[in-house]
Every structure is written in structure tokens, then in C-alpha cells.
Amino acid sequence: MISKYCRKSTVSILAGLLIVAAPSAEAGGSLAGSKGDVRYPITIPTGTVGGCGKAYAAYIAAPGHSAFAATPIVPATEYFICGGWINASSQKAAEEQALKSCQASKSKYKVTVAGACSIAASK
Structure with a gap:
């Protein structure tokens, strides 16, 4: 009993x-759905062509350490270049790879007026 x-x-x-x-x-x-450490606001301009919107969405959806790098979005500037890296071994590694990706895009498109690439967000 x-x-x-x-x-x-x-x-x-x-x-x-x-x-x-x-x-x-x-x-x-999982880090999926998290914006992580946002260093400056990320607003993909309406009418932007290219993969930056998709890259940012992939960054948000990624379950692992990821980063999103971009050039500053300034109204007087025509160009917006970005780069991202998802599911890296660490946050630092993701940031390094995202910066390299953004700089490679600048070189590929030969854009000099877009400003410098910097980490916009990482997790």
C-alpha cells in the first residue's frame, strides 16, 4: 500500500x-530563427536584385553559428553588396567567412562605390 x-x-x-x-x-x-548579435539594422531595400534577401533569410533560418556581412545602405549609394556564411564551427569563423564572401562579391562585380563590408549580424 x-x-x-x-x-x-x-x-x-x-x-x-x-x-x-x-x-x-x-x-x-538551435539558433534557428534568431537574429543573433545585430551590429546595425539590416533592411534589404525594396526592389533590390540579387541574393541578399535570400542570404539574410538563410542566415536567420540557420541553426548553427552564422554571420551576415554587408556594405552600408546609404540612400545616395546605388549599390548594396552582401555576403553570408551559415553553420560554421564558431561565431568567429562564421564572421571571417562572411566578410570574405562579401569582399569577394565586391571584387566580382567590381563595385567601388558601395563602401566597406562589415559584419551586420552574427550568431
Whole structure:
């Protein structure tokens, strides 16, 4: 009879612990959906052609360490160049690769009036 009551209370205690532990287990998991460390606001201008909008969306959706680099968006400047890197081994590695990607895009398109590439956001 005593074991019957102990079993019920043990199940209740374990259920309570599971409810408390579930949110903390989720916090250490995926970075998907997170904007991460935003260094300056990222607004993809309307009518922008190219893959910057898709690259930023992929950065947000990425579950691992990722970064998004871009040139400043200035109204007087015609060009906006970006680069990204998703699911790197660390945040620092993602930032380095995103900067390289942005600079490679500037070189590929031979754009000199877009400004310097910098990390806009990383996680």
C-alpha cells in the first residue's frame, strides 16, 4: 500500500522536473530563427536584385553559428553588396567567412562605390 502512494508521488515529481527542465534544454539548442548579435539594422531595400534577401533569410533560418556581412545602405549609394556564411564551427569563423564572401562579391562585380563590408549580424 505504501509503495502504491510512493509510486504516484514519484511520477508527479518526475513530471514536474520534466516541465521545469524542458525550457532550459531548448535554450542551449538551435539558433534557428534568431537574429543573433545585430551590429546595425539590416533592411534589404525594396526592389533590390540579387541574393541578399535570400542570404539574410538563410542566415536567420540557420541553426548553427552564422554571420551576415554587408556594405552600408546609404540612400545616395546605388549599390548594396552582401555576403553570408551559415553553420560554421564558431561565431568567429562564421564572421571571417562572411566578410570574405562579401569582399569577394565586391571584387566580382567590381563595385567601388558601395563602401566597406562589415559584419551586420552574427550568431
